[in-house]
Amino acid sequence: MEAKQFGLGDIVQMKKPHPCGTNQWKIIRMGMDIRIKCVGCDHSVLIPRQKFEKRLKKVLVFAQRQEE
Numbered sequence: 509m510e511a512k513q514f515g516l517g518d519i520v521q522m523k524k525p526h527p528c529g530t531n532q533w534k535i536i537r538m539g540m541d542i543r544i545k546c547v548g549c550d551h552s553v554l555i556p557r558q559k560f561e562k563r564l565k566k567v568l569v570f571a572q573r574q575e576e
């Protein structure tokens with residue numbers, strides 16, 4: 509079982525907030541790299557999954573998704 513659960517569409521909080529002052533990010537792409545978008549200013553960044561997991565503080569909102 510994974511230590512941290514997160515998925516596409518979730519709103520997450522990172523250890524460091526974005527310079528715009530917002531610390532809410534939406535996961536918009538999952539893969540080897542994860543793309544997150546700042547909820548405050550719509551700026552998006554691509555982060556290697558390992559780095560993302562290290563920087564992730566917590567998941568604020570779990571998106572609705574189907575179990576497969």
Ligand SMILES: [Zn+2]
Pocket residue numbers: 526527528529530546547548549550551
């Ligand atoms: Zn921002």
